[in-house]
Amino acid sequence: DEQQSLLLNSSSRFSPPQGVKLSYGTAGFRADASLLPSTVYRVGILAALRSLKTGSIIGLMITASHNKVSDNGVKIADPNGGMLSQHWEPFADALANAPSPQHLLVLINEFVAKEGILMDGVSHAEVLLGRDTRPSGDALLEAARQGVTSIVGAVATDMGVLTTPQLHWMVRARNKGVQASEQDYFEQLSSSFRCLEDLIPAEKSKLDGVNNKVVVDGSNGVGGVKLKVLRSLLNALVVEVRNSSEDGGVLNDGVGADYVQKEKVVPHGFDSKDAGIRCASLDGDADRLVYFIVPPESSGRIDLVDGDKILSLFAIFIREQLSFLNENEGIKNSHQARLGVVQTAYANGASTNYLKQLGLEVNFTPTGVKYLHEKAAEFDIGIYFEANGHGTVLFSESFVGWLEARTKEISSGSKGSEGEKAALRLLAVSKLINQAVGDALSGLLLVEVILQHMGWSIHRWNELYHDLPSRQLKVKVADRNAVITANAETVVVSPPGLQEAINAETGKYHQGRCFVRPSGTEDVVRVYAEASTQEAADTLSNSVAKLVD
Ligand code: 16G
Ligand code: ZN
Numbered sequence: 001d002e003q004q005s006l007l008l009n010s011s012s013r014f015s016p017p018q019g020v021k022l023s024y025g026t027a028g029f030r031a032d033a034s035l036l037p038s039t040v041y042r043v044g045i046l047a048a049l050r051s052l053k054t055g056s057i058i059g060l061m062i063t064a065s066h067n068k069v070s071d072n073g074v075k076i077a078d079p080n081g082g083m084l085s086q087h088w089e090p091f092a093d094a095l096a097n098a099p100s101p102q103h104l105l106v107l108i109n110e111f112v113a114k115e116g117i118l119m120d121g122v123s124h125a126e127v128l129l130g131r132d133t134r135p136s137g138d139a140l141l142e143a144a145r146q147g148v149t150s151i152v153g154a155v156a157t158d159m160g161v162l163t164t165p166q167l168h169w170m171v172r173a174r175n176k177g178v179q180a181s182e183q184d185y186f187e188q189l190s191s192s193f194r195c196l197e198d199l200i201p202a203e204k205s206k207l208d209g210v211n212n213k214v215v216v217d218g219s220n221g222v223g224g225v226k227l228k229v230l231r232s233l234l235n236a237l238v239v240e241v242r243n244s245s246e247d248g249g250v251l252n253d254g255v256g257a258d259y260v261q262k263e264k265v266v267p268h269g270f271d272s273k274d275a276g277i278r279c280a281s282l283d284g285d286a287d288r289l290v291y292f293i294v295p296p297e298s299s300g301r302i303d304l305v306d307g308d309k310i311l312s313l314f315a316i317f318i319r320e321q322l323s324f325l326n327e328n329e330g331i332k333n334s335h336q337a338r339l340g341v342v343q344t345a346y347a348n349g350a351s352t353n354y355l356k357q358l359g360l361e362v363n364f365t366p367t368g369v370k371y372l373h374e375k376a377a378e379f380d381i382g383i384y385f386e387a388n389g390h391g392t393v394l395f396s397e398s399f400v401g402w403l404e405a406r407t408k409e410i411s412s413g414s415k416g417s418e419g420e421k422a423a424l425r426l427l428a429v430s431k432l433i434n435q436a437v438g439d440a441l442s443g444l445l446l447v448e449v450i451l452q453h454m455g456w457s458i459h460r461w462n463e464l465y466h467d468l469p470s471r472q473l474k475v476k477v478a479d480r481n482a483v484i485t486a487n488a489e490t491v492v493v494s495p496p497g498l499q500e501a502i503n504a505e506t507g508k509y510h511q512g513r514c515f516v517r518p519s520g521t522e523d524v525v526r527v528y529a530e531a532s533t534q535e536a537a538d539t540l541s542n543s544v545a546k547l548v549d
Contacts, residue, residue, distance in 0.1 A: 003119060003152050004105065007045075010150040011101040014038035014143060024084075024092040026368040026520030028075025030064050033136035036072055037143045042095040043074045044127070044147020045108065048154035050088065051125035053117045054079050059171035060148075061164050062131035062140045063285040066219070066258035069251040072136045074144070075164075077128075081172025081436025083370040125154035128174070130167035132222045132285045133245040137161070163222050163286035165439030172436040189442055190233035192432035196449040197236055199425050211457075213238040214448060216280045217267045219256030220249040223286030223440055230441060237448055242269040257283040257290045257389045257440070261307075262472070265300050272298040278458040280447075281389075282440040288389035289440035291447070293458055305462050308343070308351035310447060311385035312464050314393055315341055315360055317450045318381055318429070324422035337399055342375045342384035345489045345515050349530055354465040364488035368520060369438065381426075390438040393446075395430040403427040468511060469534040471541040473527040475548045480518035480525050483548070489517040501547050509536045514544050 016038040022029050029039050043060060051058040059077030067073070076084035076092075084092070091111050098104040112119055127148045131137035141158065148156035159167060159182070166185055173180035216239060218224020224244025231239040243255045252259065255267040260281040266274075267281060275296045282289060291305035322337055341355055342363045355362050365371035369390055376382025376392075380399040385391030395403075406423045410416055432449075434442045451461060477483075484494040492499040498516075506512040506529075514529040525548050529541035 003121065006152065007105055007108065007150050008101050010146050011041070011104050013146070014041040016097070016099065022093070022096040024089045024096070026370075027065070027083075028061075028073050029092075029096060030067060030071060030073035030521065032070060033064075033072035033134065033140065036074070036136075036140060039096045040074045040140045041143040041147040042098075042104070043076065043092065044144040044156070045150060046088070046092055046095055046147075047076055047127040047144075048125045048148045048151035049108070049112065049115075049117055050076065050078070050084070051127055051154065052119065052123055052151070053115055055123075057126045057128060057171055057174045059128045059130065059167045060144050061162075061167045061285075062129070062134075062137050062144065063164055064132075064134065065164070065285045065287070066252050066256055066283040069134060069253070070136075072134050072140055074140070077168045077171045077436070079171070079175045081168040081175075082373055083437075086370065119152070121152045123153055125151060127154065127156050128159050128167060128171055129156055130159045130162040130164075130170075132164070133161060133225075133251065161222055161225075163226055163439070163441065165287050165434050165437050165441070166226065168436035169434055169439070186230055186233055188431055189230060189445060192428040193234060193237075193445045193449055195428040196425060196432065196446075197452070199421055199428070200449070200453050211278075212236055212452070213240065214278045214280055214444070215240045215242065215270075215274060216282065216444070217242055217255055217260070217269060218244040218286075219259075219282050219284050220247065220251045220253065221245050221256070221282070221284040221286065223282035223284075226286065227282075227441060227444075230445075234445075237445075243267070252284045255281070257281040257288040260292055260302065261290050261304060261388050264302055264304050266294055266302055270294060272296070276459075278451075280444055282444075283389070286440040287438050289438075289443045289447075290389040291458060291461075293462065303462060304467075305458065306348075306467075307385040307387045307389040307391055308347050308467075309461065309464065310389070310443065311341060311343070311383055311391060312351060312354060313447060313450055313461055314383050315339075315355060315358065316464075317453065318383065318393070318426070319358065319360070321422040321426050322381075324418045325426075327419070337380035339381045340376065340379035340383070342372045342382060344372065344386055345517075346387045346528060347385075348387065348467045348470065349511070349513055350465045350468050364490070366485075366489050367517070373437070385438075389440070392435070392438045392443070393429065393433045394435060395426075400427070400430050403430070468513075468530045468532065469537045470528065470530040471534075471537040473541050473545045474519070474522070474524040475527060475545050476523070477525050477548065480523060483516060483518050483525050485515075485517050490515050492516060498547060502544055505540060505543050505547070509540050512536070512540055514540055516544060516548055 017035045047060045056079035064071040064073040145156040224241045274294045293303040372384040376384040376394045382394045509531040511532040531537040
């Protein structure tokens with residue numbers, strides 16, 4: 001019929017690369033851009049089917065995040081703006097690797113039958129397409145569009161060059177039936193930021209050591225461009241953007257959050273003249289954010305203020321607001337909100353200790369946003385961050401509903417009690433911070449306004465606790481999937497004996513901690529070690545790397 005011939009026809013234009021096995025991985029398909037047209041085309045088909053299945057709008061983002069400029073990738077945003085449901089990932093793998101149009105057709109027909117997807121030619125499907133600034137993005141977007149429209153009744157809407165979190169935000173907003181343009185995104189972020197600024201305690205705003213300027217490394221990508229638009233809507237905050245895509249530097253080359261966090265060195269465009277000021281780095285698609293300080297002496301090293309410290313800052317602020325609510329509202333009005341934080345094994349041990357000392361519930365999940373996000377969604381307020389700077393704060397619908405009702409009673413003009421102000425602040429945070437996925441732009445605004453609220457400099461913030469020295473290594477092995485882990489990747493269950501050997505090594509070091517895991521994005525096993533001195537962390541990671549080899 002019409003559908004079958006449409007698929008056969010269009011798929012014959014996109015042959016899969018020979019001898020390459022592609023996998024959806026932790027965060028979608030990623031490879032050298034020249035290998036990807038057929039994969040992106042097929043993910044377009046998948047997105048259209050997902051839209052038919054869910055009766056909702058789906059997102060398709062073309063980006064390879066922090067990877068090199070010649071790479072690209074593709075991932076799906078589900079109806080709620082989150083990651084593609086994990087039970088569709090095997091289908092994505094199968095589609096990408098189907099050797100011929102005929103195989104592809106068989107796979108699609110089987111899957112459509114199994115999932116009970118209605119392909120009556122009448123049902124409507126819509127996929128929002130976005131891409132980052134990579135030069136290969138244009139052609140890949142066209143491949144995605146052809147994939148989507150090879151399903152009868154499906155339309156593709158090109159949203160243009162976006163950050164990954166902007167596309168996720170738009171998908172979520174469209175499916176909630178609220179305004180969802182890029183302008184709406186900027187308006188929501190800037191108005192909730194201004195609301196939080198207006199609620200800063202008067203005695204805090206003039207404290208020493210706090211200035212209203214932040215200098216941001218845009219990784220030569222899309223984030224800097226969008227940040228310039230956003231800053232034009234803010235007045236009190238001064239944002240200087242460096243390494244923006246139009247500045248001509250190479251994407252992610254010696255710049256960006258991934259580089260800064262892993263190498264702990266000053267990115268291009270920054271030098272000792274920036275010593276002591278508040279600096280931040282975004283990654284190539286602006287879903288990661290880290291801060292850093294350039295020390296006065298020109299060693300090239302930086303003091304990193306990573307995702308763990310952003311999490312800690314958010315946790316302190318939110319906990320303070322919740323306690324205002326509880327103190328001031330009395331039992332009758334109070335909603336005992338459950339606050340939880342979520343980390344991975346990569347979180348610095350000092351951060352976990354610190355959070356526990358605050359009395360917070362700290363949860364661990366395996367690496368990858370989809371796992372952290374899912375866990376954080378169990379709380380009224382769930383804060384998750386990876387050390388690499390990806391994270392956000394999730395608010396449950398019931399708690400947002402409670403906050404909305406509570407703040408409606410507050411007559412405008414009189415911002416009343418501490419409890420009322422706390423409710424207004426929390427509601428503003430829920431609007432400022434991206435509810436779909438970690439977002440460097442909304443994260444940056446929240447960090448900035450909390451620092452102002454606390455009257456803290458970046459130095460004061462960085463002193464919350466001192467990171468334990470750590471070292472990360474990667475080991476090339478014959479089969480990385482031979483390493484199987486449990487307990488949020490903190491223990492190896494196979495091969496047998498490996499964990500015992502790791503324990504024996506780790507036990508030799510004061511404050512030693514070490515784990516190994518197969519990478520979800522590269523063909524390597526990763527080793528992470530932590531100890532009381534850098535030298536000890538280095539030796540521990542080296543000896544464990546030998547055990548893995
Ligand atoms: C991906 C993940 C990131 C994770 C990283 C780990 C998303 C959106 N991104 O970039 O969260 O930290 O993979 O990489 O989930 P690895 O498995 O190679 O260590
Ligand atoms: Zn990214």
